[in-house]
Amino acid sequence: MNGKATTTRTKLERGRSALGPALELVHTGRAPTRAVLTSELGVTRATAGAVAAELEALGLIRVDSSPGSAAGSQGRPSHRLAVSEAGPVALAAQVHADGFRAALVGLGGRIVATAPGCVAVMADPAQVLGEVVAAGAQLLRDTGLRCVGAGLAVPSAVAEPEGTALNPLHIAWPAGSPVREIFADCVRETGVTGPAFTGNDVNLAALAEHRHGAGRGAQHLLCVATGHRGVGGALVLDGRLHSGSSGLALEVGHLTVNAEGRPCHCGGRGCLDVETDPLAFLTAARREPGPEESLLKQAGDLLRTEYEDVAVRHAAEELIDRLGLGLAGLVNILNPDRIILGGLHRDLLDADPERLRAVVADRSLWGRSGSVPILPCTLAHNSLVGAAELAWQPVLDDPLAALA
Structure with a gap:
């Protein structure tokens, strides 16, 4: 293989390895322009441009067609970057002592749609999770949006690696309920695509606030x-x-x-x-x-x-x-x-x-x-947004593999 072909392949591999970090920068609002993306990634302008174009082709971000600059800024104008409003979403679900709710959450922590919340939590976790996933699946059908996965926030410590709700003190679920397994089964049976994840509600609120809010x-x-x-x-x-x-x-x-x-x-x-x-x-x-x-x-x-x-x-x-x-x-x-x-x-x-x-x-x-x-805290429904972050994480880690 000649030197030029090797250089081209190296650049391509470097650009692909930067897709995840680049998407996370846009997702968390830390790269509002291609110039900032270039600086944060430590790559050339050409590589940053190629990475942004690839993420746009995947339907994840939007790149302004003409460069612009904020009022009073110095230097060369740069193309602005934003998450795609028509891009895929994660199905997020939350259960708490006074009910449960389902939502669709896009990149950037943006809540796209919510289902009316229920105000009664039954003692059978399978029944509750089946209903909240069904509500989320209906949102997906109504919007026609692609789903990358599902996340669930519960008011209990979630033991790892089993994914059991160790102490759901304020809901009438049995201690040690296998909520991750039940949730994943409900997601699969409803036809929602992508992996399913579960976490403690305050943990997930903190994650959402760290990426998009007061933290x-x-x-x-x-x-x-x-x-x-x-x-x-x-x-x-x-x-x-x-x-x-x-x-x-x-x-x-x-x-x-x-x-x-x-x-x-x-x-x-x-x-x-x-x-x-x-x-x-x-x-x-x-x-x-x-x-x-x-x-x-x-x-x-x-x-x-x-x-x-x-x-x-x-x-x-x-x-x-x-x-x-x-x-x-x-x-x-x-x-x-x-x-x-x-x-x-x-x-x-x-x-x-x-x-x-x-x-x-x-x-x-x-x-x-x-x-x-x-x-x-500054985010409305931060536990829901955090539940979606769990589902978005594989995409942030490797967009090409997750969306293949």
Whole structure:
């Protein structure tokens, strides 16, 4: 083989190996132009152009036909890059204590379509997952979009490698339910194409926020959030979820923050899970939960609309102090460079950010010398978006192989 042919093949192989990293850069918004893509990949302009053209041919991104530049920018104009709005999607599903929902999610974390949520979760996981997958499959038929795979978010630690829901405390599923196997069977039986994945809902919310929301750019991102019931946590290190040796890391809901507090499902007492979740707030505010709306919505609405009520304000301060105590302990152990809060915790931060930050700073070793930014999660339905990220990952790893 002559030298020219060898050089051509080498360039082609280099370009193909850059497809995944290039797609991830566009997917996460870190390469808005071909010039930035060239710089981030460390390749020539010609290679970056070829990579972008290949991703466009696969229907994954869109390249502006004529170069342009932002107002006030310097240098040569560059072709703008964006995810394709007509491209394939992932089927995302979420189950929580107050119901379940299905959605289609495109690249860039963009929710394309959602099915009406159900407000009852039956005790049989196969029945629930069959219904939510069927709703997602109907969305795919209605839109006619190609599916790359499916992801499921559940309110439980998911043990690896089996994919079992180890402790679905707030839904009536048996401990150890093989949710990944059941979900994959439902996906296959419904005719949805692509692999199926399952993960803990707060883990997936953190992954989505790291790629598309308030956690973007953090190296050591701690996420703590209330679900519709209970509290969960997640840690993203250098872009990867830290799930421990068997998928069970960061069960932060079972940190003790009130030694004389309520009994917890885990056997302990005064855990974050029962001291700072929506039901704890409604109880502390002396409000009887209603059956017509989710506990998370009831608690959030009460905090936003009746904060001047003495009982509501006192309840908020009580939960903020306990949350701050838990966060301080996590800061001491994990030393994150950013904390993001979701669910009711996000609303508590919005209600009195200075109080929460002061508690964390006062009770943490590192908080006294350099405060850790505490920010609200910014994505709507971040667990759904995170579930889709699981299904998108094989495409981000190797677009040509995944879409063959």
